[in-house]
Amino acid sequence: MSAVERHRNILDFTLASLMRRKGKNSALIVVYTLVVFVLASALFFTQAIRREAGLVLTDAPELVVQRLVAGRHDLIPTAYLEKIRDIRGVTGARSRLWGYYYDATVGANYTLEVPLEAPPPEGSVIVGEGLARTSGAAVDSLMPFRTTRGEITTFAVSKILPSDSSLVSADLVLLSEKDFREMFGVDRAHATDLAVTVRNKKEIPVIARKIAEALPDTRTISRDEILRTYDAVFSWRGGIMLALLAGAVLAFVIFAWDRAAGLSAEERKEIGILKAIGWETSDVLLMKFWEGVAVSLTAFLLGIVAAYVHVFFASAGLFEPVLKGWSVLYPRFRLVPFIDFPQVAALFFLTVVPYTVATVIPSWRAATVDPDAVMRG
Amino acid sequence: MTPFLPRRSTLYLTFVALSLLVLAGLFMNGARRVAASGPRLAEERRQVRAYGLTDLVLFTDARYTRHPSMADRNAPFQDYPQALEHFPSGSLMPPPPHVRFHERR
Incomplete structure (x- = not known):
């Protein structure tokens, strides 16, 4: 009998054995599939966001200069622009005006x-697709805003940004700058923060240090630091991954532990009978190996x-409530x-291999004991 | 007469082969979508450059999770000293590495 035929015979027997405990094994595969599903979803989701952030934010400002007052981000004097432009290696500095509106x-x-x-002409605004969807704004409609003086001012929506760029x-x-300053009461001597461009990208840390020395009440955030933010947030140690993974990993540990902790009386009896009718220990181990593979590979693939x-x-609709939080x-x-194949391979080895090993090891203990003793329990 | 039934191993191996085929098809679809995403990514990059954007729109409930790279470490707790951070997104988004770095500096 060829090796392939031997494996197929044992696989036939293993599948028949699994079918005898149909209910238990089906439930096991369903739960196992769910664990892999959650782990793989988290992996795909975070990897895709990280890659997209890395690709898209490469055009973010090279250096952002913020002013901190008593530990808080504060408006920065535009007079700082001249001081920054005087630093050797800086090719340009512009004020950024941005803020939040509830x-x-x-x-x-x-x-x-x-x-x-x-920027759009005064009296008009360009809005994002999510905002238009939530507020019902349409092109040429008027959007009311309350200014810091308590007056209501309206802007005509001139354009809605494409939904493709929602991220x-x-x-x-x-x-426009004039509308922003009027709405929030920010005078021309101040801005939210400053965006700096430099001649040589390698000099960014040096220029950041010079800015910090010249303007001690500021802090700088480089483009690399912006990119690293998303790398850190969506790494496996990041909050999102950890929140999603914790439950799934725990469930998986319980599975593997249940398998590794020992065999049921029925399984021990089955091994005893197989040994008594002439199966070798290696055949029993092969059967248990295929049992582990059949369950874990099925769950992994599904x-x-x-x-x-x-x-x-x-x-990623199921993650939406988690990500949405209190956002309207x-x-x-x-x-x-963007799929990271080494990560998929790691998921395969982390889910299929431990379960298979945890199935084989207790059977190896039972298979090496005298069949009579095993059957008698 | 017993109807012809394929061996269980044949059925299982066929299932595995079909699943791998579906998976390969999905990954090929992914590769095609990645290749086709050029214009979308270019538009996003254009917006980032033209508007001076620094962050992705993942959360809009709290400003330190809307613009995590621009946040300072005190932002989640500034309602009053020892205030508890109360936005769900805050628990999902740890402070960025450079915030810790700036504190050490």
Whole structure:
């Protein structure tokens, strides 16, 4: 009998044995699949966000200079621009005007920002797709805002940003500098923060240090630090991954522990009978190996396919309540399926291998004992 | 007469092969979508450059999770000293590494 035929015979027997405990094994596969599904969904989701953040934010300001007052971010004097421009290696410095606006009628927070390039004409705004969806704003409709003086001012919506770019613009309200300053009462001598461009990217840390020395009440945030923020937040140690993974990993540990802790009386009896009718210890171990593979590989394949569909076709709908929190305005984005294959391989080895090993080890103990003793318990 | 039933191992191996085929198809679909995402990513990059954006819109409930890279460490707790952080998104988003770095500096 060829090795392949031997394996197939043992697999036939293993599957028949699993079918005899249909209810228990089906429940096991369903729960196991769910564990893999959650783990794989978290993996796909965080990897896709990290990659997209890395690609998209490479055009973020090279250096942002913020003023801190008593530990809080405060408006920065635009007079600082000249001091920064005087630093060797700085090619430009511009003020950024941005802030938040809470729309009490919708209950949502918007980000109001004056674009660095081509701001809309005074009296008009460009809004993000998420904002338009939530507030019902349409092109040419009027959007009311309450100014810091308590007056209501309205802006005409001149454009809605495409939904494809929701991940960066869902809650944006872009307006002119004059409108922004009037609305928030920010005088021309101040800005929210400053965006600095430098000649040589390698000099960014040096220039950041020089700015900190020249303007001790400021702090700088480089583009690399912005990018590292998303790397850190969506790494496995980051909050989101940890929250999603904790439950799934714990469930998996309980599974593996249950398998490794020992065999049921029925399983021990089965091994005893097989030994008594002439099965070798290696045959029994092979059977248990196939049992572990059949359960874990089935769960892995079903779980990973379901996770892919969930994250990349259904926009990770099951994570939405987690991510939404108290947000009224929530971006709807279809993630680009950036798959990290080493991570998929790691998931395979972390889910299939331990379960299979945990199935084989207790059987090895039972298979090496005298069949008579095993059957008598 | 007993109807012909394929062996269990044949059924199982067929299931595994089909699943792998579906998975390969999904990954190929993913590769195609990645290749087709060029214009979308270019538009996002254009907006980031033109509007001077620094962060992704993932959470809009708290400002330190809307713009995590711009946040300071006190932001979640500034209602009053020893205030508890109360936005759900705050528990999902740890402070960025450079905030810790700035504190050490």
